[in-house]
Amino acid sequence: xxxxxxxxxxxxxxxxxxxxxxxxxxxxxxxxxxxxxxxxxxxxxxxxxxxxxxxxxxxxxxxxxxxxxxxxxxxxxxxxxxxxxxxxxxxxxxxxxxxxxxxxxxxxxxxxxxxxxxxxxxxxxxxxxxxxxxxxxxxxxxxxxxxxxxxxxxxxxxxxxxxxxxxxxxxxxxxxxxxxxxxxxxxxxxxxxxxxxxxxxxxxxxxxxxxxxxxxxxxxxxxxxxxxxxxxxxxxxxxxxxxxxxxxxxxxxxxxxxxxxxxxxxxxxxxxxxxxxxxxxxxx
Amino acid sequence: xxxxxxxxxxxxxxxxxxxxxxxxxxxxxxxxxxxxxxxxxxxxxxxxxxxxxxxxxxxxxxxxxxxxxxxxxxxxxxxxxxxxxxxxxxxxxxxxxxxxxxxxxxxxxxxx
Numbered sequence: 384x385x386x387x388x389x390x391x392x393x394x395x396x397x398x399x400x401x402x403x404x405x406x407x408x409x410x411x412x413x414x415x416x417x418x419x420x421x422x423x424x425x426x427x428x429x430x431x432x433x434x435x436x437x438x439x440x441x442x443x444x445x446x447x448x449x450x451x452x453x454x455x456x457x458x459x460x461x462x463x464x465x466x467x468x469x470x471x472x473x474x475x476x477x478x479x480x481x482x483x484x485x486x487x488x489x490x491x492x493x494x495x496x497x498x499x500x501x502x503x504x505x506x507x508x509x510x511x512x513x514x515x516x517x518x519x520x521x522x523x524x525x526x527x528x529x530x531x532x533x534x535x536x537x538x539x540x541x542x543x544x545x546x547x548x549x550x551x552x553x554x555x556x557x558x559x560x561x562x563x564x565x566x567x568x569x570x571x572x573x574x575x576x577x578x579x580x581x582x583x584x585x586x587x588x589x590x591x592x593x594x595x596x597x598x599x600x601x602x603x604x605x606x607x608x609x610x611x612x613x614x615x616x617x618x619x620x621x622x623x624x625x626x627x628x629x630x631x632x633x634x635x636x637x638x639x640x641x642x643x644x645x646x647x648x649x650x651x652x653x654x655x656x657x658x659x660x661x662x663x664x665x666x667x
Numbered sequence: 668x669x670x671x672x673x674x675x676x677x678x679x680x681x682x683x684x685x686x687x688x689x690x691x692x693x694x695x696x697x698x699x700x701x702x703x704x705x706x707x708x709x710x711x712x713x714x715x716x717x718x719x720x721x722x723x724x725x726x727x728x729x730x731x732x733x734x735x736x737x738x739x740x741x742x743x744x745x746x747x748x749x750x751x752x753x754x755x756x757x758x759x760x761x762x763x764x765x766x767x768x769x770x771x772x773x774x775x776x777x778x779x
Binding site: 388391407410411414415418419421422423424425426427428429490492493494495496498499500501529532533552554555556557559560562563564565566 | 679680681682683685692695696698699700702703704705706707708709710711712713715716717736737738739740741742743744746747762
């Protein structure tokens, strides 16, 4: 099961009937502390509806003056009196509840994954063919989709660089247009990263990696110069890292050349199949 | 509790350093000091990845205001979660705009 399918603990800062108001400074400190620890906070001052998944847990925080307010019982809830508690103590209460639920600890995964701008995407499937980590899939209607977000390699924006339409975003990336900033005419004209890769590598990235690896192996076997082979590989990886802004950890963890070739061929076949039969059953 | 939908969403972008900390704290403190109800989430990207049903509820709300990052990215995140933001949704960018402007637009329009 993906970590994205697990329960969450959410909080509600309740200041409606039956609960005294919280001072603005204290309210801000409590909310900041909870958010920093990965807890969502719904600020309720009186009337509101709270939506949550049935698997989630809700911690309702308030300066309750009597019985807790009546809430929709579709979610597991706990009420916490916070009168006299500072922000750290409130967070402690939330974490205590969290520890008893078995929910995944917030912040253990940096949410880094591609987001497709479907106003630009032409469904060319190049991203599907490029990604080695099965992040992409195809919907039942033959449309590219991001399927396994948590398979994505943190801080690696490589697939966005092969998109000829500049349609792939990583919202946490430093620079535009990959971070979601507007796409300029220059970005479009350059067909940004697709051109970069071709120009940079003189072919596709997989071919380059295969060639480099083969050369390194050859040198190693002929000269038994592992130091030189390692340097060759490092040079190749550094070039990729620098020009494509791919973390070294990602490059260092790439599958073997044979696996890369096999994966690329499989992904390309999936893409072709989806484009040829857009209404076929979902491709996994 | 009534079923009045929430109309303000604040993203804390807690797991990255792309939104200036002073902007985040400035927006949050102004929201907290106001009388508005709002939804504050640690990370909108994570909500999208989880296909959190709250996104669909927010997308269906009238006069939705979101304090997060680039509008193109926010639209994409909602779409990835299976719900499209209406054209009327207003997205305020904490990566580029100061806290005063973001909070002012969130709160002022809410009060209007």
